[in-house]
Amino acid sequence: MEIDAGRLRRDITENAQFGSVDAEEGRGRTVLTGSDADREARERLIEELETIGLEVRVDAVGNIAGRWTPPSCDPDAAPVAVGSHLDSVPNGGIFDGPLGTYAAVEAVRAIQESEETPDRPIEVVSFTGEEGGRFGIGTLGSSVAAGQRRAVEALALEDAEGITLEESLERIGFAGSAEIDAGEWDAWLELHIEQGTRLTEARAGVGIVDSIVGITNCEVTITGEADHAGSTPMFERRDALAAASAFVLDLERAAEELATENEAAVGTAGEGTISPNARNIVPEEVQFQLDIRDVAHDTMDRLVDRCRSSLARLERRRGVETSLERYRDSEPSQMSERCIAAAEEAVETGSIDAIRLHSAAMHDTANVAAVTDAGLLFAPSVDGVSHSPREWTDWDDCAVATEALAETVRILAAT
Amino acid sequence: MEIDAGRLRRDITENAQFGSVDAEEGRGRTVLTGSDADREARERLIEELETIGLEVRVDAVGNIAGRWTPPSCDPDAAPVAVGSHLDSVPNGGIFDGPLGTYAAVEAVRAIQESEETPDRPIEVVSFTGEEGGRFGIGTLGSSVAAGQRRAVEALALEDAEGITLEESLERIGFAGSAEIDAGEWDAWLELHIEQGTRLTEARAGVGIVDSIVGITNCEVTITGEADHAGSTPMFERRDALAAASAFVLDLERAAEELATENEAAVGTAGEGTISPNARNIVPEEVQFQLDIRDVAHDTMDRLVDRCRSSLARLERRRGVETSLERYRDSEPSQMSERCIAAAEEAVETGSIDAIRLHSAAMHDTANVAAVTDAGLLFAPSVDGVSHSPREWTDWDDCAVATEALAETVRILAAT
Numbered sequence: 001m002e003i004d005a006g007r008l009r010r011d012i013t014e015n016a017q018f019g020s021v022d023a024e025e026g027r028g029r030t031v032l033t034g035s036d037a038d039r040e041a042r043e044r045l046i047e048e049l050e051t052i053g054l055e056v057r058v059d060a061v062g063n064i065a066g067r068w069t070p071p072s073c074d075p076d077a078a079p080v081a082v083g084s085h086l087d088s089v090p091n092g093g094i095f096d097g098p099l100g101t102y103a104a105v106e107a108v109r110a111i112q113e114s115e116e117t118p119d120r121p122i123e124v125v126s127f128t129g130e131e132g133g134r135f136g137i138g139t140l141g142s143s144v145a146a147g148q149r150r151a152v153e154a155l156a157l158e159d160a161e162g163i164t165l166e167e168s169l170e171r172i173g174f175a176g177s178a179e180i181d182a183g184e185w186d187a188w189l190e191l192h193i194e195q196g197t198r199l200t201e202a203r204a205g206v207g208i209v210d211s212i213v214g215i216t217n218c219e220v221t222i223t224g225e226a227d228h229a230g231s232t233p234m235f236e237r238r239d240a241l242a243a244a245s246a247f248v249l250d251l252e253r254a255a256e257e258l259a260t261e262n263e264a265a266v267g268t269a270g271e272g273t274i275s276p277n278a279r280n281i282v283p284e285e286v287q288f289q290l291d292i293r294d295v296a297h298d299t300m301d302r303l304v305d306r307c308r309s310s311l312a313r314l315e316r317r318r319g320v321e322t323s324l325e326r327y328r329d330s331e332p333s334q335m336s337e338r339c340i341a342a343a344e345e346a347v348e349t350g351s352i353d354a355i356r357l358h359s360a361a362m363h364d365t366a367n368v369a370a371v372t373d374a375g376l377l378f379a380p381s382v383d384g385v386s387h388s389p390r391e392w393t394d395w396d397d398c399a400v401a402t403e404a405l406a407e408t409v410r411i412l413a414a415t
Numbered sequence: 416m417e418i419d420a421g422r423l424r425r426d427i428t429e430n431a432q433f434g435s436v437d438a439e440e441g442r443g444r445t446v447l448t449g450s451d452a453d454r455e456a457r458e459r460l461i462e463e464l465e466t467i468g469l470e471v472r473v474d475a476v477g478n479i480a481g482r483w484t485p486p487s488c489d490p491d492a493a494p495v496a497v498g499s500h501l502d503s504v505p506n507g508g509i510f511d512g513p514l515g516t517y518a519a520v521e522a523v524r525a526i527q528e529s530e531e532t533p534d535r536p537i538e539v540v541s542f543t544g545e546e547g548g549r550f551g552i553g554t555l556g557s558s559v560a561a562g563q564r565r566a567v568e569a570l571a572l573e574d575a576e577g578i579t580l581e582e583s584l585e586r587i588g589f590a591g592s593a594e595i596d597a598g599e600w601d602a603w604l605e606l607h608i609e610q611g612t613r614l615t616e617a618r619a620g621v622g623i624v625d626s627i628v629g630i631t632n633c634e635v636t637i638t639g640e641a642d643h644a645g646s647t648p649m650f651e652r653r654d655a656l657a658a659a660s661a662f663v664l665d666l667e668r669a670a671e672e673l674a675t676e677n678e679a680a681v682g683t684a685g686e687g688t689i690s691p692n693a694r695n696i697v698p699e700e701v702q703f704q705l706d707i708r709d710v711a712h713d714t715m716d717r718l719v720d721r722c723r724s725s726l727a728r729l730e731r732r733r734g735v736e737t738s739l740e741r742y743r744d745s746e747p748s749q750m751s752e753r754c755i756a757a758a759e760e761a762v763e764t765g766s767i768d769a770i771r772l773h774s775a776a777m778h779d780t781a782n783v784a785a786v787t788d789a790g791l792l793f794a795p796s797v798d799g800v801s802h803s804p805r806e807w808t809d810w811d812d813c814a815v816a817t818e819a820l821a822e823t824v825r826i827l828a829a830t
Contacts, residue, residue, distance in 0.1 A: 196646040213645060217694065229683035229706045230628060230775035231611035231799065234667075234674040241684055242667045245660035252649075252657045259649040268644035269656055271694045279632065279686045279704040289694040291644045360645035384646070 001406035003110045005399035011048065011102035012398070015041055015086070016094035021389065023091070028389030031088040033062075033129040033140075034168025041086045042174055045101065045126055052109055054124060058176025060151040062128040062169045063141040065180045068108050072117035073413075078186035080118075080413045082107060082405065083125030085141070085364060089133050093193075093391025099379060099398055100191040101126050107406035111413070118413035120186055127364045128169075134159045142364035146182045146371045183371040187339055187412045190365045191405045193393050194378040195386035198357050205400040206354040207378030208343045212366045213264055213293040213358060214332035216300045218307065220269075222247065222314065223321040226276060226284035237282050241274055243320045244286035250310035251290070251303075258299050264358045265294040267303050295332045295358045333366040339375025339412070346407035352400055377405055416821035418525045420814035426463065426517035427813070430456055430501070431509035436804065438506070443804030446503040448477075448544040448555075449574075449583025456501045457589055460516065460541055467524055469539060473591025475566040477543040477584045478556040480595045483523050487532030488828075493601035495828045497522060497820070498540030500556070500779060504548050508608075508806025514794060514813055515606040516541050522821035526828075533828035535601055542779045543584075549574045557779035561597045561786045598786040602754055602827045605780045606820045608808050609793040610801035613772050620815040621769040622793030623758045627781045628679055628708040628773060629747035631715045633722065635684075637662065637729065638736040641691060641699035652697050656689055658735045659701035665725035666705070666718075673714050679773045680709040682718050710747045710773045748781040754790025754827070761822035767815055792820055 019037025021028040031037045042064060049056050054066030069075045084100025104124045111118060128141030135157040143149040155166035155175075169175040182188065199207050224238035248269050255267030271289040292303050304326060311322040340356075347354040357378070365376045379401035382392040434452025436443040446452045457479060464471050469481030484490045499515025519539045526533060542560065547553030550572040558564040570581035570590075584590040597603065614622050639653035663684050670682030686704040707718050719741060726737040755771075762769040772793070780791045794816035797807040 194646075195643060215645070228610060228776065228799070228801070229685050230630070230681060230708050230777075231609075232681070232775075233678055234671045234681055239667070239683075241687070242663055245663035248657055248660035249664070252654070256649045263648050266645060266647070266649055268654075268695070268697055270644050270689075270696050270698055271692050272656070272689050274685075274687050277686050280683070280706050281685050282683055283685055291695050293645050360647075361643070362645075384643070386643075 001107070001110045001114065001403060001410055003106050003399060003403050003406050005395065007109070008102055008106045008398060008402055009395050011105065012094060012098050015044060015098045015102065019088070021091055023389030026389035026392060027094050028091050029088050029094055030090045030092065031086060032134040033087050034134065034165065034172055038087060039172035039174070045086065048105055049124060052112065054108070057178030057180065058174055059145070059178050059180040060176060061141050061144045061154050061165065062174040062176065063145050063180045064126045066124045067121050069121045070118045073119050073121055075121065077120045078184055079121035079123040080187050080409055081123040081125050081185040082189040082409050084190050084192060085127045085130035087129055087131050089131045089387045091389060092387050093389060095193045095393045096386055096391060097130060099193060099393065103191045103402040103405050106402050107409045110406045111410055116410055119415065120413045122409060122413055123185070130364055135165050139362055139364050139367055142182070142367040145180050146367040148367055148370065182368045185372045188365065188368040188372055188374040189339065189405060189408055189412070190363060191377045191379060191401055192363055193386060193391070194381045195361050195384060196381065197384040199355065199378060199380040202355045204353045204355045205380070205397060206347055206352050206404045207357045208340055208354055209359045209376035209378060210335050210340060210356050211295040211358045212333040212363060212376065213295050213360050214297050214300055214330050215328065215362060216292040216304060216326060217328035218290040218292070218304065219325045219327060220247065220288045220290060220307065220311070221285065221323045223285045224283065227282040229280045229282055232282055238319045239282050240286045240320060241283035243314045243318045244288065246314060247310050251307055254303055254306035258303055262294060262296060262299055264360065265299045265303065267292045293360060297331050333369040335369065335375050336373035338373050342411040343375055343377060343404065343408045345411055346404050349407055350403050352404055375408065377401060416522070416525045416529065416818060416825055418521050418814060418818050418821050420810065422524070423517055423521045423813060423817055424810050426520065427509060427513050430459060430513045430517065434503070436506055438804030441804035441807060442509050443506050444503050444509055445505045445507065446501060447505070447549040448502050449549065449580065449587055453502060454587035454589070460501065463520055464539060467527065469523070472593030472595065473589055474560070474593050474595040475591060476556050476559045476569050476580065477589040477591065478560050478595045479541045481539045482536050484536045485533045488534050488536055490536065492535045493599060494536035494538040495602050495824055496538040496540050496600040497604040497824050499605050499607060500542045500545035502544055502546050504546045504802045506804060507802055508804060510608045510808045511801055511806060512545060514608060514808065518606045518817040518820050521817050522824045525821045526825055531825055534830065535828045537824060537828055538600070545779055550580050554777055554779050554782055557597070557782040560595050561782040563782055563785065597783045600787045603780065603783040603787055603789040604754065604820060604823055604827070605778060606792045606794060606816055607778055608796045608801060608806070610776050610796050610799060612799040614770065614793060614795040617770045619768045619770045620795070620812060621762055621767050621819045622772045623755055623769055624774045624791035624793060625750050625755060625771050626710040626773045627748040627778060627791065628710050628775050629712050629715055629745050630743065630777060631707040631719060631741060632743035633705040633707070633719065634740045634742060635662065635703045635705060635722065635726070636700065636738045638700045639698065642697040644695045644697055647697055653734045654697050655701045655735060656698035658729045658733045659703065661729060662725050666722055669718055669721035673718055677709060677711060677714055679775065680714045680718065682707045708775060712746055748784040750784065750790050751788030753788050757826040758790055758792060758819065758823045760826055761819050764822055765818050767819055790823065792816060
């Protein structure tokens, strides 16, 4: 499909004004769910959707869907849905979300202006609260649309000041009453920035995602004994930090071993606290938050098992007490073969260099993939930076990826 | 020497009222230098010193000395000085400092009431700011009395609110103008609680310290690269926390090896920070504060060398950057043979079970030992607890240790 790169750039640039933040380098925005910036971004999107003749509806959690029912199609056929999100992390970038949302708009415009006669309606979607910065849970809107979470539960979530999602959506006029059910879609497509460097390294313009990792989070606590760092001999200590250090190296070794079989497997201790954290006291307790990911759930289980074995060994060898609580566990998602095949065909048609890859970050598409055929495309991220004003995707790369998205939508809507 | 245990107990109990804090368990006090509680404790001590006929003087940094010049002595002879400190850490115990100060008072009272005819004046001393909680530097008053720090430097030190030591001493009326020079003392003795369990384990009533450890503090920084914990493959990471964990284990191993030769050798990473400390970001930087102690300075140097070797190896193997800054290095102190011999004789005379041991904590005596013959005695600490309201020494143990102190003072003042 031929797309209009200038129009896409104008959309993303204008959207970037909402919640824009000063940044020394790059271009940043803060668009938290239910904020004025969120309202402005939503209103502009709806204006554009209505301008191109889409019938817009908003559901209880603020998800927006605009449906185009081409004269050529069976209006009762299950639609092909395509989109992303408009919210951002605090001080986020201007492409993470908006590229996929406005690329979806551009895909519809491109098909409308072409000679194509789609057999199915096409629905442009923008999900609420993908980033989770304000209400604590990411990919929130899509979890409701895909039936994994009840709307009332989502609406009752509170921000740090006790304001509920419901109140915040009512305030900005986006507590809707329509139904948006991802299970009714024939297929779903999302374009997103890669947030990594694999596309750049492969000199590819588009990434065709075959799976999205699952994520397990664990809280590990290692408890020894607080002692005077001067008067407690080395051999009489139960040093929680020394035990925790052995654990971090065990985790690293286990993740590296599993990664030799499957490069997507990762295990990270990124967050930790030491108590009492005083220079002259042997540490009493260390607590870590672990992040474990892979495209195979079995690998994640094995890595958690290895963590438990390490802790059991430390209890025996170092006399510490330990606990591991696995408080989050999301399954990996497989993209549908039909969507992947359509995307492969699209990049071939457009002579676009593309690679197959997995997504190491979570996306709304993971929720939708549980209820219908889903596909995810990546556009290159300069230096892999995201969640920062330095996040960037060259405009030419935005255009190429949008061209691939539009062609994939065309193929899926033609069946 | 026969001492009056009831009188000693009354002194310590009354002193414990100043700055007393509520505690669920035990009995606590907060006596920061220059506080009202500090003023009250000082005023009570001076009242007691004057009651028993001592000539009291206060120096520029608030150190207090009360001199008894017995009729039997040469008034120009170098005095035997004995004492400790009255300040505490926040929520400290009631014996850490006051036991040694009032045991010194009791020693003078006991000798005064005996048939003894000392050949030298005896001086009871209470040093300012031993704990260092408010002005950041421990054993402050003794460092000035021993000529290791100029009074003007000490007086210019500021607390967290920018109040100088000078201002705080003037406020409580303890910015004196007398001279207290530890170098003029014939000998110095201090009784302190052990803050460890070696006396209890040996069922000994008194510990005769032969050396006080030196302390080296280092700041170690390990810098890797912050990366997305999902999208950065295991083999492309420079994880600062994994490198730091290897360092902590290297430090532990090296300290354990050195401790097999010398049990006083210890090395501790007690305080650390992880940056950015987020669950889904590979750690960029870890910083540790190290505490290294031994009674031999050479061992401390070797342990620092082992730390540097570890860091160099981590730079090569893990591609991290590292630095080690040794920002504090105090030499170990040897107690004088003359003072140790007097204490040995004293415990034999009193049929008191005693052991020889080193001090793993810093004391004013370490400063004084640099300029005159010094001795340090320990009384047992229940469970080794200190710097806590749960710190405790049984009254009988206080009495036994004070008896040993008084006899040691008698012996030293008789030569």
